Each structure stands twice: as structure tokens, then as C-alpha cells.
Amino acid sequence: MQFNTLIECNPSIITVNTIAYICSLKNRHMFNKRIKIKELLVSDVANYQATVMGWVRTFRNNQFIALNDGSTNSNLQIVAELGKFDDALLKRLTTGACIKATGEIIASLGKGQKVELKATDIEILGDSDAEKFPLQPKKHSLEFLREIAHLRFRTNTFGSVFRVRHALAFAVHEFFNKKGFVYFHTPIITASDAEGAGEMFRVTTLPMDGTAPKNEDGSINYKEDFFGRSTNLTVSGQLEGELAAMAFSDIYTFGPTFRAENSNTTRHLAEFWMIEPEMAFHDLEDNANLAEEFIKYVIKYAIDNNKDDLDFLAQRLEEEEKQKPQQDRSEMGLLDKLAFVVNNNFERITYSEAIEILRDCNHNKKKKFQYLINDWGVDLQSEHERYLVEKHFKKPVILTNYPAAIKSFYMRMDDNCAPGRQTVSAMDILAPGIGEIVGGSQREERLDKLTERMEAMHIPAEELSWYLDTRRFGSCPHAGFGLGFERLVQFVTGMGNIRDVIPFPRFPKSAEF
């Protein structure tokens, strides 16, 4: 059926080889009769014929194959009864080998599983040299697995991490779709270098060997470049998102973002995925409400749809925590933590209130902070954010109304501020263990205030005239935020290093795979 359709649709792509290939597939019933292990395991029904395909995790006792096909972190036990298969075949059932097994699904005779497949036929689809395959049926360190990132998806941990990542990504779209948001695609290549969100990767087709066309002053003449100007990889889709919000009311972006910062931490990547909703007719409080609802929704989705994966990750984390000294262990397990976040309100305080809490806390008085809090106006350090989230409130915190001096040009100036204490309608959401997971604000919709601010911060208005047009033609109060998708995945999976929640991490000095 499938193949006929293919032939009818586009006969030009069919060659002798593809026909031979398709025939071979049909003869072997390779795809159409396969059952995924997840489907097979969710029901206790037994006594029916089935074909499964997957990769061998372990082969015990010359009889029992633990087979995984990535549909779930549970394995299917395949029984190859003694004496029914050639020794030559059994020798090839090594860890990592890919096989097709056909037989009867029966109630398991063993204790570890409800059903098992009693094989009548086993076919090796792909051998795996046991002496060379790096994954062994034993615990591996995350550092080691990071070095073989192309194979780590075949482990329980990374299988679960990336199934949860998928679930969260799906939930992102579901949440916004239900709310009538338009998924808006902002460009990956941008010309605006005025935003100041971070160092950018340059995009160019000009030669790097010194022969690039030059201006009279010796600088490179980007008018000769592909786009006729200097271009970069995007650091944020926000400004373009604002344009769309001024037409669709509610939009969101969800795509890759690039920062060329030399950041070497467990929570930064050079290429990461960001979710950026932008809403017309929203103020800061609406913005915070949406962000909180959003975070709870996607976490709830993962809890409801990826129980097995989260159970496994929770157990993994618990074992990891046992290795730590008592004082460094978290008070809640992963599942309790997620349930707590879903079922409790985030704490909401202003920057000014946070400064008072920090200034008066014992930790500060005993000078245990590396940077002591004395005066209003200083930026909060990681240690302060962690104190508020992990020690003082013990829950996610939404911090609002930061001093204008430490925030971006597009954030809305608060009205009626005390003298010398001008703030903006900014908000950060801080999560336990992760730190800043969301950064957002109500945007400055007043053209005069915005251009005044840009001037003060030396941002060239002519480069952003398209952006300022939104304020010239039907400006309106609006707000939005950016959420680092990998940090969300970190929070939900309990993985400590951001490089372990994106399939192929990019960071300084590393772009492998």
C-alpha cells in the first residue's frame, strides 16, 4: 500500500535498485507487521504472533535477549529456547546488535516481566562487534557517554531524557495551540546586531584567506557579501516576534538560537532552543501568569505521558544523590519536586523586596555571600538567586521590576518610581537547581520613551526602524518572555549538565557529531 502510493506519486524516483529493495522489504514483512515494544508491553494480552525489531541490550544464559527499540525504556524479553537456534546465530546476539524476532507473545514464565516473546525466528539485521562496541551492560559515567554522544541514545538514561525532551516540545505546541497562539517562524539569519543579547556568530560567504573585498579604511566590505550586508545567527527572535504580536495578538516562536559567548558552564550552550511567546494587550502580571501556567502545563504533560521515563530518571538521580555529602543533597526527589511545582503557586516578589530579604538574611549578615548585599541597584549574583529559591522560598520564584540600569532597552519603564530607583517591568523566573529559566518583560510601547532609552544606551535607531514602526503605527501594551528549552528539560529530567539534554551539544571548542 505504502509503496504503491510512493510509485504513483513520484515514478521518477523509482529505480531498479529501489524496486528490488522494496520487494525485499515486502517479502520480509519488515515494517508493516512490526509491533513497537511500548505498544506490546502496555497490555497484558498474550498468545498472539508478533514481530519485533530492536537492539540487543543483554543476552543472558544463552537464552534470554533483552531487546529495546527506543519506544520505551523497558525491554522486551525474547526467549530463544535452548537447542532451537544455531550456535553461529547465538554468537551474533551481542550487546548493540540489531535483530528482528518473530514468535508468540506469551505470559512470561520468569518473574521480571508480564509477557515475553517466545521466538520461532531470529534474524540479525546488523551485527555489533562486542569487543569494539563501547556500550556495555554496566553503568557508564555521563562524561564518558558525552564522548560517544552518537551512541548514547541507546542507554536507558539518554533514551528517557530524549523521550522526555520530545514530550516537552510537543507540550509546548499543544499549550500555545490550545490558547490560540500562532507559531511564528522568526529568521535564523539576522542582520540586526543592535540587540545586545550576546556575542554573535557571523554568517558570511566571503573568503577567510585575506582576499575578502575591503573598504578604503581596510575593514571588510560586507556590501560584497552574500546578503549585501553583515549578517549573523540569531540571538533571539523577540524583536521579530513583537512585529507578529502586533498583527496576530498572540504568537510564539520555538527554534534554535545561537550565542557565541565563551561560556563554559553546566547551563549554557552555543546553540540552544528557545521558546519566545509575545502577546499584545498583556502587562507584566499577565506575562507572569502565562509563564507560570505554561511551565506547569508542560511539566504536567511530561508527568502524565512519560511516567516510566521519569520514574527511571528519578531513580537515577536518587542514586547519584547518594554519592553526595548530606548537605548537598536535595530535599525532594525528582517526582516530588515536579509535583510540587505543578501544584503550588510560584513566589512573586519585586527586585526591591528581594534586596531587602537578602540584605537582612543571616547568610548576608554572617558574610557568607561572596558578594554581600548592601545597596539597592546591584545585579543579583547566582548565589543570591539560589539562596532565594533554594533556601528562603524553596520554590520557583518570579522576580520582577529590576533596576532599569541593569536591563535591556526594550523593557517598559515603570511609572511612579521613587527618586533614583527607576525600575522596568522585567521578570525572571528562577528554578531550584537551574537558576534563571525564563527572562521576560512588558515591552516599552511608547515611542518617545523607547527612542530616548535607545539613545541613552547607544543603540542606533536607524538599524531598528522596522522595529520602531510597531510603535509608530498602532502601538499597544504588550509583553513576552524567553524560556530556555534545554533548561526546562534539565529541570524536568534532573540532569545536571545542559550538554546531556540536547542530542548534539555545541559549546566552546566543541562541535562534534
Next chain:
RNA sequence: UCCUCCUUAGCUCAGUUGGUUAGAGCAUCUGACUGUUAAUCAGAGGGUCUCCCGUUCAAGUCGGGAAGGGGGAGCCA
């Protein structure tokens, strides 16, 4: 970029005040066993102690440098 720790078998790690042939568990291989759950039992193979330079009669061990990695900080999401 800064601070700090680490680098010994395929993996995870021991390795004493510098001293003869560098060890263990797991993995791999061989054999036994056969309803196992990271099977078990017995045996075997497996090392440029990350690299370079130095100190010393002698360096896995001490000193200097480089590379790679972990954790923390800054930048932020």
C-alpha cells in the same frame, strides 16, 4: 575568560615514605551450567600509567609546561 580539581586496562577506580614483574571490579574471549533479570562459576588475554621537558642511581608517584575533561564563577536562556 577566571578559579579549582582530575587524567593509570574497553569502562569505573586502587596504587603506601620515589624502589624489583603496576592491581581490583565490570566488560571482552574460552569453557561449564541452563528460566535468566546488568545470570552464575572457572580460566585467559588486555597497559607508551594523557603528552613533553626536568630532578634522581631509580618516577605512575616529585617539579615545570601542554592537551583533554569535571565542578564553580562571569555572560545569560
